C-alpha cells in the first residue's frame with residue numbers, strides 16, 4: 001500500500017500453528033543400502049523385490065502406511081473390510097507381488113515423506129531426506145543413504161478448471177477411487193464421472209460396483225485416436241480386455257458414456273447439485289447451445305495423470321514431453337535417467353497402467369543389480385530382454401492412448417474470467433489472462449511470479465496445466481500493442497507453449513524446525529557458503 | 537514479434553535496453569519519461585532473470601556510508617514516488633526494518649553503525665531490549681536490543697518490473713536474444729543484432745544483470761560480472777507473525793580489508809500474501825541451481841533463532857537466483873568511455889531491486905546530458921580495466 005505507515009495497525013493476534021513441531025533427537029543415518037526405492041506402488045515394489053532377490057540390500061520409502069501405491073489401495077486393517085479384491089479385478093496379481101515383497105529382506109519404511117534427494121558428493125552415496133509420521137505434518141527428519149536410487153513416485157491427476165469446480169462434492173476422479181478403496185466410502189449417491197482418459201471408465205465402474213448411481217461418464221475426447229493406430233492397439237491386448245471389463249460393468253449399471261463432451265459448469269450453493277454437460281468440437285471448444293443439465297450430488301473429474309517427477313528434476317534429470325502434454329522423465333533402455341545412478345519406473349516415466357509400472361520396476365531392479373554387482377550379463381538375460389519387449393509394447397500403447405486423450409487447445413473457452421484457476425491463492429482466469437496480456441507473461445513461471453498462481457499449498461499441482469495453457473494463449477492473443485499501451489510482444493509465438501518441467505525443490509512441505517535440526521554439513525566437501533546476508 | 541521485424545532491419549529510434557529485469561525496466565521508465573523512445577529486448581520473459589528470483593527488500597539499513605548508500609537513499613525516495621505512480625499491484629510496503637543484536641556488545645556496535653548512517657541521511661531509532669516485542673511480538677526472548685529503520689521497504693520485484701515496463705510505454709520484445717552489438721566506422725554503437733534481426737539505435741543500455749559481462753563482451757568491453765547464488769525459503773501462508781524486515785546483525789571487523797562490515801543473518805519478513813520469506817544465502821558456485829540442504833538448514837536455523845514460533849511452520853518452497861556481482865560490490869552504471877553509445881546498468885548484486893530506480897534515473901540523466909542526481913564516478917564501467925581475466929584483483933568476496 002503506497003504510503004502506509006511502517007507500524008502495522010492490527011492488534012497483535014497470538015499465532016499458534018495447528019500442530020506442533022517437536023524437535024527430535026538427532027537422527028543417525030543408516031548404513032548405506034545398495035538401493036533406495038521411493039514409492040511402494042507396483043513399480044517400486046517390483047523393483048525392490050527384484051533387486052533384493054538379486055542380492056542387493058534395499059529400502060523402500062513411501063509416504064503411505066501400506067504398500068500398493070495409487071491403484072492397489074486397500075482399507076487399513078482396522079476397518080475390517082473383508083474383500084478389497086471386490087474393487088480390483090487384478091487383486092491376486094498384486095497380492096502375489098506383495099507376498100514376494102514381504103518374504104524378501106527389503107526394509108519397508110512406511111510413513112516416510114521424501115522431500116529431497118541429494119546426489120553423492122565424492123563418496124558415491126545418495127541421501128534421501130524424509131519426514132516421518134502419518135502426514136508429514138510435524139514429522140521428524142530422517143535420512144536414508146544408498147548407492148543407487150529408484151524413483152517410483154507415480155503420478156497425480158491433472159485438472160482443467162471450469163466454473164464451480166471448487167464446490168464441495170467436486171473431487172478428483174482418482175481421489176474418488178482412492179476414497180472408495182482405502183475407506184470404502186462413496187463421495188455421493190449420484191456421481192457424474194467426467195474428464196478424459198481411460199481411467200474414467202475404471203473409476204465409474206468401481207463407483208457403480210460399490211452402489212453409487214453414475215448418471216453419465218463424460219469423456220472429452222472421441223476414442224477415435226485408438227483406432228488410427230491398429231498396430232499399437234494390437235500390442236495392448238491386456239488393456240483392451242480391461243476396457244471391455246469396465247465397459248460391460250458400466251453397461252450392466254446402465255451408465256451412458258458421452259464422448260466429445262465436457263462438464264462446463266457445476267451448479268450448487270453449498271454443494272454440487274447438478275452439472276452442465278456440453279458437446280465439444282474437435283478442438284475441445286464447447287458447442288454453443290448444447291448444454292444439458294444433469295442432477296448429481298458429486299462429480300468425479302480428472303484429465304489424465306501428470307508424472308510426479310520433482311525429486312528427479314531437482315537433480316537435473318532430463319524430461320520428455322508426453323503425447324498428452326505432460327513432462328515425464330527421459331529414461332534409457334534400462335530405465336536409468338540422464339543422471340547416472342538414478343533409475344525410474346512406472347508413472348514417473350509416463351502414465352501407462354500398473355502392468356507397465358511393474359514391468360519397468362522389475363527391469364530397473366535387474367539393471368541396478370547388474371551395475372552394482374558388476375554383472376552386465378544380467379541385462380542381456382532372456383528375462384531382461386522379455387521385460388524390455390513387454391515394456392516397449394505397453395509404452396507404445398500408452399502413448400497412443402495419451403495422444404487420443406490430449407486436451408484440445410479450445411478447452412479454455414469454457415473458462416470465464418471470474419473462475420478461480422489457482423484455488424490455493426484464489427487467482428482467477430481473468431487475472432492470469434491479464435498477466436499474459438498486458439504484463440507480457442508467456443509461460444507458467446512468469447504468470448506465477450506476476451499473479452501468485454501456483455505459489456500456494458499445492459505448488460501448482462492443481463492449476464499448473466491450466467496456467468500454462470492460459471499463458472501460452474496470451475502470447476498468441478491480445479496485448480501486442482506498443483507505445484502508450486505498452487504491451488509486451490509475443491515470446492515463442494506460434495503453437496502451444498509446452499508447460500515447463502516441474503520444479504519443486506521441496507517435494508513435500510518441511511517444518512523450519514526440522515530443517516534447522518538437520519546435522520550441519522560444514523565438514524563435507526561441497527560448495528562454499530558465505531552464509532546469509534541482509535540483501536535478502 | 538512485431539510485423540515490421542520479420543527478419544530484417546528496424547529502427548528503435550533513441551534507445552535499446554537489453555534486459556527486461558527490474559533494472560532494465562527502470563532504465564526504460566526514466567528514459568521514456570525524459571522523452572526518449574525506448575525498445576526493451578529480453579531473450580526470456582519479463583522478470584525471467586534474477587529479478588524473478590529476488591526478494592524485494594528495499595534496504596538502507598544494511599549499507600555503510602558510501603556510494604551504495606547514496607544510491608539506496610535516492611532509490612528509497614524514488615520508490616516512494618513510484619508507489620504513487622504505479623498500480624498498487626507492485627505491492628510496495630513501507631514496513632520498516634528491525635535489526636537486532638544478540639547481546640549488549642552487539643547493540644553497542646549497531647549503535648555505532650547507525651550513528652555513521654545517520655550522518656549520511658539514514659533514519660535509525662534505537663529499540664531497547666525490553667521494547668523489541670512491541671514491534672515484533674514473536675521475537676525470541678533475551679536479545680540485546682536493536683534498531684528500527686523506517687526507510688526500509690519492500691516491493692514484489694517481478695510485478696514492479698512488469699508495471700515499470702508497462703508504464704514506460706516502451707516497446708517490449710521478449711524471447712529475442714541480443715547476439716551482437718552493431719558499431720559504426722568509429723566504433724560507436726549503431727544498434728544490436730538479435731535472433732529476430734537487426735535493430736538500430738544510437739544508444740544501447742546493457743541491463744543484462746548477471747549476464748551483463750557477456751553483453752559487454754559483445755561490444756568488446758570488459759566487465760567482470762559474476763554470479764553469486766542465493767536461496768530463499770518460503771513458508772506456508774500465515775497470519776501476521778512477522779511485521780518488519782527482521783534480521784540479526786553483529787558488527788565484525790574485516791581485518792584483511794581494514795574496513796568494518798556487518799555480519800548479518802537471514803532477513804525474515806512477512807508478505808501481504810501471507811507467506812514468510814527467509815533469505816538469502818550467498819555462495820559463489822557458478823550457475824548451479826541444485827538445492828543445497830546445508831543452505832536451507834542455515835536459513836531455517838537463523839530464522840527460528842529469531843522467531844522460535846516459526847519452528848512449527850512449514851516451508852513450502854524454496855528458490856534460487858544468481859546475483860550479478862562485480863569484484864568491488866558496486867554496480868556498473870553509466871556511459872562506457874571505451875564504446876561510444878554503450879551504457880551499462882548492471883552488477884547490482886544483492887540490491888538490484890532496491891537500487892533500480894536510482895540506476896534508471898542516472899542512466900536517463902546521462903542520456904539527456906543532465907546533471908546526475910548522485911556522482912557517477914564510483915560506478916564507472918571501465919574501472920576494471922581492459923584485461924579480460926584479471927577480474928578479482930580487489931581480492932574481496
Ligand SMILES: Cc1cc2nc3c(=O)[nH]c(=O)nc-3n(C[C@H](O)[C@H](O)[C@H](O)COP(=O)(O)OP(=O)(O)OC[C@H]3O[C@@H](n4cnc5c(N)ncnc54)[C@H](O)[C@@H]3O)c2cc1C
Pocket residue numbers: 038039040041042043044061062063064068069070071072112113114115152153154155173174175177199202203242308345346347348352353354355357507508
Ligand atoms: C483413478 C485411477 C484408476 C486407475 N485404474 C487403473 C486400471 O484400471 N488399470 C491399470 O492398469 N492402472 C490403473 N491406474 C493406474 C495405476 O494406478 C498406475 O499405473 C500405477 O499405480 C502406477 O504405479 P507406480 O508404481 O508408478 O505409482 P503409484 O502406484 O502411484 O505409487 C507411487 C507411490 O509413491 C509414493 N510417493 C509419491 N511421492 C512420494 C514422496 N515424495 N515421498 C514418499 N512417497 C511418495 C506414493 O505414496 C505412492 O504410494 C489407475 C490410476 C488412477 C489414478
Ligand SMILES: Cc1cc2nc3c(=O)[nH]c(=O)nc-3n(C[C@H](O)[C@H](O)[C@H](O)COP(=O)(O)OP(=O)(O)OC[C@H]3O[C@@H](n4cnc5c(N)ncnc54)[C@H](O)[C@@H]3O)c2cc1C
Pocket residue numbers: 535536554555556557558559560561577578579580581582583584585586587588589590591592593594595712713714715743744745746747748751765766767768815816817856857858859860881882883884885886887888889890891
Ligand atoms: C535470492 C536472492 C534474493 C535477493 N533479494 C534481493 C532483495 O531483497 N533486494 C534487492 O534489492 N535485491 C535482491 N536481490 C538481487 C536482485 O534480485 C538483483 O540485483 C536484480 O534482480 C538484478 O536485476 P537486473 O535487472 O539487473 O537483472 P535480471 O533480472 O537478471 O535481468 C537481466 C535480463 O537480461 C536478459 N538478458 C541477458 N542476456 C541477454 C541477451 N544477450 N539478450 C537479451 N536479453 C538478455 C536476461 O534474460 C534477464 O531477463 C536478490 C537476489 C537473489 C538471487
